[in-house]
């Protein structure tokens with residue numbers, strides 16, 4: 046009864062792997078290299094026709110794609126791991142709100158920042174990348190202001206922390222200089238906490254290094 050996670054190091058697969066680790070779930074990690082464009086190969090498109098990672102094969106069969114859907118599915122599968130605040134309570138609503146914000150307002154900008162030439166002609170790609178980076182930064186600042194501290198939610202650790210920590214790590218998509226200027230100290234502190242969680246630490250190390 047093993048989960049199979051498809052993804053690459055440092056990609057959105059981090060969030061799924063960190064949650065599998067937190068839940069103590071048995072899983073295998075199947076590497077799909079972004080550098081080699083393996084996400085566009087027929088064997089992976091058969092798993093996720095959109096050519097995006099992460100994708101998760103469930104022990105009972107079936108595939109889940111979309112990072113947020115994967116995180117919520119795992120939170121459902123492992124209720125004892127308390128990966129979300131109590132069901133139907135006000136903090137659960139906030140968890141959904143900010144998970145959805147990151148999935149729908151930040152994640153799509155990452156594709157534009159990473160692959161601007163998919164959207165415009167080559168001579169406009171640099172300018173588009175800069176616009177996408179600006180939108181990501183703007184939206185990270187909104188998330189930054191919502192951090193209760195030390196975790197995102199006032200009720201403690203949850204999958205929101207794993208997701209937020211991941212978005213704060215994507216230097217290439219955000220712009221290293223901006224990150225070094227220290228605009229998101231609460232998210233940085235939260236990411237550090239996430240990286241030190243015993244179950245997550247080895248996963249963090251593999252995806253993001255020290």
Ligand SMILES: N[C@@H](CCC(=O)N[C@@H](CS)C(=O)NCC(=O)O)C(=O)O
Pocket residue numbers: 055056057058079084096097098099110111112113148152155156
């Ligand atoms: N909506 C998807 C987005 C996933 C996504 O964009 N993943 C990136 C890696 S972080 C990817 O697979 N990029 C490859 C590509 O766009 O070709 C999700 O939430 O899982």
